[in-house]
Amino acid sequence: MLKRNSMRFAAALLAALASFVGAPNAALAAAPQHHDQVPGFYRLKVGDLEVTALYDGTGVFDPHWLNGTKATMDGVVKALHEDPHMLDVVDMGFLVNTGKHLILVDAGAGTWWGGGALGRLAGNLHSAGYASEEVDIVLVTHLHSDHAGGLTTQDGKRVFPNADVYVAKAESEFWLSHEMAAKAPKDAQPFFQSAQAIAAPYIKAGKWHTFSGSEQIVDGMQLVPLPGHTPGHTGYEFSSKGQKILFWGDIIHAQRVQLQHPEVTAIFDIDQTAAAATRHQLLSKLAGEDVLIAAPHSSLFPALGRLRKDGSGYSWVPVVFTDRWDENQ
Numbered sequence: 001m002l003k004r005n006s007m008r009f010a011a012a013l014l015a016a017l018a019s020f021v022g023a024p025n026a027a028l029a030a031a032p033q034h035h036d037q038v039p040g041f042y043r044l045k046v047g048d049l050e051v052t053a054l055y056d057g058t059g060v061f062d063p064h065w066l067n068g069t070k071a072t073m074d075g076v077v078k079a080l081h082e083d084p085h086m087l088d089v090v091d092m093g094f095l096v097n098t099g100k101h102l103i104l105v106d107a108g109a110g111t112w113w114g115g116g117a118l119g120r121l122a123g124n125l126h127s128a129g130y131a132s133e134e135v136d137i138v139l140v141t142h143l144h145s146d147h148a149g150g151l152t153t154q155d156g157k158r159v160f161p162n163a164d165v166y167v168a169k170a171e172s173e174f175w176l177s178h179e180m181a182a183k184a185p186k187d188a189q190p191f192f193q194s195a196q197a198i199a200a201p202y203i204k205a206g207k208w209h210t211f212s213g214s215e216q217i218v219d220g221m222q223l224v225p226l227p228g229h230t231p232g233h234t235g236y237e238f239s240s241k242g243q244k245i246l247f248w249g250d251i252i253h254a255q256r257v258q259l260q261h262p263e264v265t266a267i268f269d270i271d272q273t274a275a276a277a278t279r280h281q282l283l284s285k286l287a288g289e290d291v292l293i294a295a296p297h298s299s300l301f302p303a304l305g306r307l308r309k310d311g312s313g314y315s316w317v318p319v320v321f322t323d324r325w326d327e328n329q
Helices: 002-022 070-082 121-127 145-151 169-175 178-183 186-204 272-287
Strands: 041-046 049-060 088-097 102-105 137-139 164-168 208-211 221-225 234-240 243-247 292-294 304-310 313-318
Touching: 041 121, 041 243, 049 121, 088 145, 145 186, 164 169, 169 186, 169 208, 178 186, 186 208, 272 304
Parallel strands: 102 137, 137 164, 164 208, 243 292
Antiparallel strands: 041 049, 049 088, 088 102, 221 234, 234 243, 292 304, 304 313
């Protein structure tokens, strides 16, 4: 009796297995597609520093915003036909954990610039394991809203309530001046209005600070004046255990154009001649040094890399992704 039941069970099992072999998809539900991506942050070491690149979004740089010779700009237009994404620009901010301070270098656009394409920095900061309340210092390269907008909400609340904000005195005095705003061309006035609204709650809270020389804000960090783009445009260079990283602000807007043609400027450069001269000098210097560069505008995420001389221009050597913390230097 047991033998007969075992044979019947075996036969039933074989029949069931045969049905799977004959029609394997019939019993499997289709897996739904997932339309979200991973959070936008990337972490690496610079000596003892933990540096986290924070993605704020991607925009497109209008070729009409670039100033160059006719031949150069004709080449840009031609190249755009072949590669419509050539002037795509990633907007970034960077978090530096020194072990003593949690420092944000540029805060992204928030809702002040980009028409909804930007403003992801705060969310990616949280995804990276940090809270906005933990940031105790913000270093702003300049007060254009795609770099400072993430500091403040549209209703005037501080996104980083415990942070002291530092910016060059010349930068602060220019953009926060109502007299300068009144004299500015109509299309430039929104830059003044947004800067004043973004700074206001930090000024009210006594959290807005300016520098005018080589003041020591934090140990291991050096101020790097980068004149031309704005009146107080400033880079920040951190050093640790013989390694360096430079947060260079808006030295470059359209990476794939301006590295090969450093003479090309942007309409957002207040002093076009000085901006081009600063770029020429800095690119030449960095191409001969082993300095990691953090670029708030780049063609690629995470916008970290080094420079190499390439013919009459320069090429960008990006940081290569790795999931090994001890390898990503």
